[in-house]
Amino acid sequence: MPTDKPALLLLIDDLPASSMARLRERFELYTASPGPGWGAALDAAAPHVRAILVKGGIVAVTDDDMARLPHLGLVSCLGAGFERVDLAAAKSRGIAVTNGSGGNSECVADHAMGLVIAVMREFRAGDLAAREGRWQDGFPSPPRVSGKTLGIAGLGRIGTALARRAEAFRMPVLYCNRSPRDGVPWEYVPDLETLAHRADVLVSVLPGGEATRRLIDRRVLEALGPSGYFVNVGRGNAVDTDELVRALASRAIAGAGLDVLDTEPAVPAELAALPNVLLTPHVGGRSPESADATLELAIGNLLAFHAGEPLQNRVA
Numbered sequence: 631m632p633t634d635k636p637a638l639l640l641l642i643d644d645l646p647a648s649s650m651a652r653l654r655e656r657f658e659l660y661t662a663s664p665g666p667g668w669g670a671a672l673d674a675a676a677p678h679v680r681a682i683l684v685k686g687g688i689v690a691v692t693d694d695d696m697a698r699l700p701h702l703g704l705v706s707c708l709g710a711g712f713e714r715v716d717l718a719a720a721k722s723r724g725i726a727v728t729n730g731s732g733g734n735s736e737c738v739a740d741h742a743m744g745l746v747i748a749v750m751r752e753f754r755a756g757d758l759a760a761r762e763g764r765w766q767d768g769f770p771s772p773p774r775v776s777g778k779t780l781g782i783a784g785l786g787r788i789g790t791a792l793a794r795r796a797e798a799f800r801m802p803v804l805y806c807n808r809s810p811r812d813g814v815p816w817e818y819v820p821d822l823e824t825l826a827h828r829a830d831v832l833v834s835v836l837p838g839g840e841a842t843r844r845l846i847d848r849r850v851l852e853a854l855g856p857s858g859y860f861v862n863v864g865r866g867n868a869v870d871t872d873e874l875v876r877a878l879a880s881r882a883i884a885g886a887g888l889d890v891l892d893t894e895p896a897v898p899a900e901l902a903a904l905p906n907v908l909l910t911p912h913v914g915g916r917s918p919e920s921a922d923a924t925l926e927l928a929i930g931n932l933l934a935f936h937a938g939e940p941l942q943n944r945v946a
Contacts, residue, residue: 635656635657635658636656636657636658636680636681636932636936637657637658637659637660637675637678637679637680637681638653638657638658638659638660638679638681638682638683638932639660639661639662639672639675639679639681639682639683639699640653640659640660640661640662640682640683641661641662641663641682641683641684641685641689641691642683642684642685642689642708643661643663646921649921649925652925652929653683653925653929656929656932656933657932658678660674660675660678660679662675664689664690669698672695672698672699673698675699676698676699676700676701677701678701679699679701679702680701680702680703680704680935680936681702681703681704681705681706681932681935681936682699682702682704682705682706683706683708683928683932684705684706684707684708684715685707685708685709685711686705686707686708686709686711686712686713686714686715686727686729687707687709687710687711687712687713687714687838687865688711688714689714690714690715690716691705691714691715691716692716692719693716693719696716696719696720696723696725702723702725703724703725703726703935704725704726704727704728704931704932704935704941705720705725705726705727705728706727706728706928706931706932706935707727707728707729707730707928707945708730708924708925708928709729709730709733709734709915709924710729710730710731710733710734710837710915711729711838711865712727712729712945712946713837713838713839713865715727715946717945717946720946721946725946726935726941726944726946727944727945727946728928728931728941728942728943728944728945729943729945730924730927730928730943731786731787731943732787732923732927732943733920733923733924733925733926733927734914734915734916734917734920734923734924735787735788735791736791736919736920737914737915737916737917737919737920738788738791738835738863738914738915739788739791739792739794739795740795741863741889741910741913741914741915742788742792742833742835742861742863742889742914743792743795743796745861745863745887745888745889745908745910746775746780746796746831746833746859746861746887747775748887748908749831749859749861749885749886749887749908750772750773750774750775750778750831750859750885751772751773751774751775752769752770752772752885753908754905754908755769755770755905756769773830773857775799775801776799776800776801777799777800777801778799778801778830778831779801779802779803779804779828779829779830779831780792780793780796780801780802780803780804780829780830780831780833781804781805781806781819781825781826781828781829781831781832781833782803782804782805782806782816782833782835783805783806783822783825783832783833783834783835783836783845783846783864783868784805784806784807784834784835784836784837784864785805785806785807785811785814785816785835786835786837788835788863788864789805789833789835790814792833792835793805793814793816802817803816803817804816804817804818804819804825804828804829805817805818805819805825806818806819806820806821806822806824806825822845822846822850823849823850823853824853826850826851826853826854826858827853827854827855829854829858830857830858830859831858831859831860831861832846832850832854832858832859832860832861833860833861833862833863834846834860834861834862834863834864834868834869835863835864836864836865836868837864837865837868838864838865838866838867838868839865839867842865842867842868843867843868844867844868844869844870845868845869846860846862846868846869846870846874847870847873848870848873848876848877851873851874851877851882851883852877852882854877854883855882855883856881856882856883856884857884858883858884859883859884859885859886859887860874860883860885860886860887861886861887861888862886862887862888862889862890863889863890863914864890865890865892866888866890866891866892866893866894867892869892871891871892871893871898871901874886874901875898875900875901875904878901878904878906878907879900879904881906884906885906885907885908886906886907886908887907887908887909887910888907888908888909888910889909889910889911889912889913889914890912890914891912894911894912895911895912897909927942927943930942931943
């Protein structure tokens with residue numbers, strides 16, 4: 631049936647009904663899911679769509695996919711991730727790529743601060759002790775959080791929000807970026823090894839992609855030291871997981887809190903077996919408020935694209 635709503639190819643199959651309803655109000659939806667029917671679904675949408683909505687850190691959008699969609703002008707990524715979108719191909723084809731950075735920043739910062747507290751104060755061990763009737767018996771005396779030095783790898787929106795939370799705990803904040811940030815009160819450290827050496831707890835908010843792959847390696851973890859803690863709410867592939875497992879098992883570092891893994895959704899058995907790691911299943915950015923903000927940002931970019939207006943959060 632003819633419609634005056636712009637067509638949208640949706641490459642996400644786990645949106646809640648309320649989000650789907652918001653999209654249907656504004657767009658004529660076509661869908662595709664990875665699997666045997668992928669190519670046929672793209673071909674069916676090809677005559678109609680000029681824009682894609684995808685979780686670009688999870689579902690790949692390749693040069694071949696773009697070639698099947700001759701009218702494509704925008705790949706809008708729901709959420710911050712875009713590393714599985716072929717940016718070089720998009721650029722060569724004149725296709726804009728945007729992401730949802732900022733929509734869940736406050737929520738991820740909350741989660742990161744929660745992991746810092748939970749790992750340093752050994753909430754996992756304390757919960758188990760209480761459930762097993764070991765009321766303080768044999769329970770360690772973990773360090774306090776307040777006053778400890780926080781090192782942040784990647785001072786973007788999430789890192790900045792985390793730093794502000796840490797200030798409430800009187801934590802000196804250090805950060806490492808590709809270059810110093812203007813207008814922030816925290817100390818810049820030029821390399822990750824030095825940052826880890828000076829920090830009591832190192833939090834990675836690094837993005838994914840080849841540029842950051844395994845930047846958190848043996849030398850960084852060894853610099854953090856046996857009294858240091860590591861938290862990751864960025865991307866799993868920024869960490870050498872084998873070296874992290876080794877550091878935790880040997881107590882080369884004291885503990886870790888991980889919301890992301892480079893193997894996700896699979897959790898390596900040797901990691902899961904360690905008592906000094908706390909795992910959450912990549913839910914740091916999940917909340918009703920974050921979902922609303924992220925979807926609204928994506929919808930705004932999609933509508934702006936069809937209206938010929940400037941796009942927010944353009945990454946290519």
